[in-house]
Amino acid sequence: MSDEFSQNPEDETDENVPTISCSRCGREWDLSYELDDLQVGNQSAEQFALDHMRHTGHFPDSVTPWVARCRQCPDGDEFLTERPAQRWAEIHARHTRHTVALTHNDEQTTVDPE
Numbered sequence: 802m803s804d805e806f807s808q809n810p811e812d813e814t815d816e817n818v819p820t821i822s823c824s825r826c827g828r829e830w831d832l833s834y835e836l837d838d839l840q841v842g843n844q845s846a847e848q849f850a851l852d853h854m855r856h857t858g859h860f861p862d863s864v865t866p867w868v869a870r871c872r873q874c875p876d877g878d879e880f881l882t883e884r885p886a887q888r889w890a891e892i893h894a895r896h897t898r899h900t901v902a903l904t905h906n907d908e909q910t911t912v913d914p915e
């Protein structure tokens with residue numbers, strides 16, 4: 802949030818280039834071009850993670866997603882932040898009367914239908 806990428810691209814050293822790796826893909830990306838394009842700092846990593854999820858179905862290594870997984874049907878989704886995951890769980894529980902498990906790191910909570 803606080804870092805400002807004020808240096809111009811020619812001055813960049815490797816340490817200043819944020820990289821994201823994905824062990825499932827066996828690849829690593831540097832985000833310098835995205836920083837240049839978007840000027841959004843850390844958000845470029847978030848955007849990358851969301852794009853990666855959209856195209857591959859999983860998040861890269863640096864991301865610990867919030868996973869909403871229904872316990873009673875195959876429905877579920879992964880989210881970058883808690884709020885949309887919580888919301889997905891609540892909506893699913895309300896409409897299907899299913900219990901949804903919400904997992905982040907090793908913590909798990911459940912959302913029960915009313």
Ligand SMILES: [Zn+2]
Binds near residue numbers: 859860861
């Ligand atoms: Zn991947």
Ligand SMILES: [Zn+2]
Binds near residue numbers: 871872893897899
């Ligand atoms: Zn369900």
